[in-house]
Amino acid sequence: MSAFRGLRAYLQSKATFSEEEFAFMERLFRPVALRAGDVLQRAGEVATHAAFVAEGCLRSYVIDGKGKEHIVQFAPENWWLADAASLMTGTPSQYFIDAVEDSSLLLIDPPSHLRIVEQIPGYATAFQTGLQKHAAAKDLRIVSALATSAEERYQEFLRTYPSIALRVPQWMLASYLGVSPETLSRIRKSLSRK
Numbered sequence: 001m002s003a004f005r006g007l008r009a010y011l012q013s014k015a016t017f018s019e020e021e022f023a024f025m026e027r028l029f030r031p032v033a034l035r036a037g038d039v040l041q042r043a044g045e046v047a048t049h050a051a052f053v054a055e056g057c058l059r060s061y062v063i064d065g066k067g068k069e070h071i072v073q074f075a076p077e078n079w080w081l082a083d084a085a086s087l088m089t090g091t092p093s094q095y096f097i098d099a100v101e102d103s104s105l106l107l108i109d110p111p112s113h114l115r116i117v118e119q120i121p122g123y124a125t126a127f128q129t130g131l132q133k134h135a136a137a138k139d140l141r142i143v144s145a146l147a148t149s150a151e152e153r154y155q156e157f158l159r160t161y162p163s164i165a166l167r168v169p170q171w172m173l174a175s176y177l178g179v180s181p182e183t184l185s186r187i188r189k190s191l192s193r194k
Contacts, residue, residue, distance in 0.1 A: 003031045003104045006054030010078045014129065015122030025120065028112035034058075034099035041083070041097040046090055049107035050082035051075075056103025057167055060095045061175070071176040074100070074164050080130065100168055150179045151187050 004026050011017060011025075030049075034040060034056070041047060043062065051058065058075040060083075072095065075081035086093035087110055108116075117124045144153055154177055158165050165173060174184040 003052075003054035003106045004029065006077065006104070007052050007106055010052070011123065011126060014126035017120070017122050021120045021122070025116055025123065028116060029106040029108050032105045032107055034103045034105065036099050036101050036103075039096065039098045040105070041093060041095065043094055043096050044092050047083040047086035047093045049109050050080055050087065050113065051097070052106040052108070053077055053079050053081065054104045054106060056105075057100040057164070058097055058103060058105075059100050059168075059172065060097045062094055063096065069175050070178070071172055074161070074168060074172075074176065076164055076167070080134075100172065145178060150177060150183060151191070153177050154184065154187050155191070 007025075007029065008022055029052070032040075032051075040051060040058065053075050055077055057077075058079075058081050059071050060073045060075070060081060061069050061071045063069055073081065081097060083093040083095050083097075085091070086095075117127060144156060148156070154173075157173070157177065168176075170184055171181045174181040177184065179187075
């Protein structure tokens with residue numbers, strides 16, 4: 001399946017588009033294939049594109065002063081991933097983005113994205129809805145990190161993202177949850193006994 005067919009199916013689930021609109025959009029996206037472990041963006045670089053994940057899975061993460069990774073987000077199929085602040089301001093990103101699995105992406109730069117938003121109302125609506133859902137999910141993640149136990153965060157992750165939990169290594173899931181791999185192993189063992 002071509003990467004654009006994946007984006008097309010995703011967009012058609014959100015709004016109605018003409019063939020001319022799809023043809024216009026397809027010209028503005030750049031397909032990119034990454035192998036597992038390939039880096040799309042490094043911290044310290046200015047972000048130049050947003051990525052739509054047609055196949056595979058990406059992760060964004062930061063590395064603290066002690067060299068420890070902290071995963072901020074996973075992005076499987078039909079998800080978007082970008083450092084919006086870096087894209088908007090032109091300042092260096094604090095995030096690394098790499099492929100957890102072999103991945104097929106569509107990249108779009110800010111000027112091209114703006115052209116689509118200005119010229120295709122269905123895309124603008126889908127984009128606005130996506131931003132609202134993303135903001136709500138981020139708010140829930142912050143509250144969860146502040147107010148719930150590691151076990152509760154793990155169970156919520158399994159409920160919300162069951163397919164991701166099966167696709168990423170345990171150490172990555174532990175990083176996302178803010179616990180050590182050993183703690184996650186104990187949580188999983190404890191839950192398996194219940």
